[in-house]
Amino acid sequence: MDLPLLLTALVLGIVEGLTEFLPISSTGHLIVLGDLLGYNDDASKVFKIVIQLGAILAVCWDYRERLLHIAGTLTTERASQRFVGLLFVGFLPAAVLGLMFHATIKSLLFNPITVATALVIGGVVILYVEKRAYHPRIHAVDAMRWSDALKVGFAQALAMIPGTSRSGATIMGGLIFGLSRKSAAEFSFFLAIPTMFAATVYDLYKNWALLRLEDLPVFAVGFVASFVAAMWAVRGFIKFISNHTFVGFAWYRIVFGLVVLATWYFGWVEWSEP
Template identity: 85%
Template sequence: MDLSLLLVALVLGIVEGLTEFLPVSSTGHLIILGDLLGYNDDTSKVFKIVIQLAAILAVCWDYRERLIKVASGITTEPSAQRFVGLLFIGFLPAAVLGLMFHSTIKGLLFNPITVATALVVGGLIILYVEKRAYHPRLNSVDELRWTDALKVGFAQALAMIPGTSRSGATIMGGVIFGLSRKTAAEFSFFLAIPTMFAATAYDLYKNWALLRVEDLPVFAVGFIASFVAAMWAVKSFIKFISNHTFVAFAWYRIVFGIFVLATWYFGWVEWSEP
């Protein structure tokens, strides 16, 4: 096995785990890094599915007590049924629009230039949201109504554009619609579970023929790295936003996006273009 390929898998796995639940776009980072490292062939498509699965399993592990409680009470507890209903409603917009436009978006927008542009635009939107008066009316996921879940679900659908960030769209959408930062982040994590499992299953179905036994070591390294990094990132993120705004993430997006666009404009890096 090529050690350099294992190192690439380690780096991409860590990046996926660290960025999947932060408002900076994990998909965007993987597209840019994959292009820069030359790991953007057919095998890389399956690899990215595997490390994304690892990240969502890390969230399931972090919130295992809540999920087990919901699962055990789904047939008897109204609170558990209500929680599942909110996730289903929030999941619907991305599911329907994803089935309609998945192939078109992947064919046209999955490139570093689109990602960099979306990073900058998303960063500016976060700055705008943070400058507004902040008066949350919902301080717990249990306080959400079905209309709140649906609004956040439509915000999540915007993340089909690579570089937008699924967590960024849902969290900022939640804040705009009256959720506290912590509540918006936690609902974003929970909403990621059905959304990402569905996306992973769909992508695996579409790319099943690309699976090869010889790629298992690379996939294993990426999976473990992503799982561990995601567990750390989720816990650290919740602690961070309890006392901070999202401004730091906005400026990171803007600076990183402008840097990538500059390397493209001046010809310093030959990025894959639309």
């Protein structure tokens, strides 16, 4: 058994779980850490899909009561039908644009330098959003209109650029379009379910030939670590934003991005480049 590889899987799984639903870009962190740890071969592509699945399932488990209620009343309750409709509308922009540009973006932008640049730019955007006058008109996901869901969906599509952060784009988009902090975060979590499931299924289909039985222990460690870390992060994040802004996340992004860019510029780390 390759203990160093299992340790790498544990670290990356924890990082995926902690960062997937925070506005700091899980994909960006995995690209940077994968490069540092030397885990960026073909097997790592499937591994990242597996640990992303672990993070999705953590959210499904955390919101299982509501999701089960919606599934059980989808044919009878207007509220459940409307909720699913909002998710579908919010999901459409990323689905359409993802099918159009997924391969191009992965081949050109999935590298630490692009990630670092997007982290810095995203941090600046968060600071700008937080400095605006904040007068939310929507305090619950159920109060959203179809147009609100579509706008947030287009914001989410920006996260196809690695380092942008899917949750960061949707939450900041939600704040700009009038959602409260809590409703923006919750809609981001719910919208992640169809979006990330679709991306996972698509990526597994594209990389099916890379699956190997001998990688199962590594994938299992990463999956469990991601599931547990994501569940902890989601619960903590909801509590945190009840009394705090996103400014701390913005400065974290900026500092992290600048550190990566500095190590590249001065040649301290030999990062993968486009």
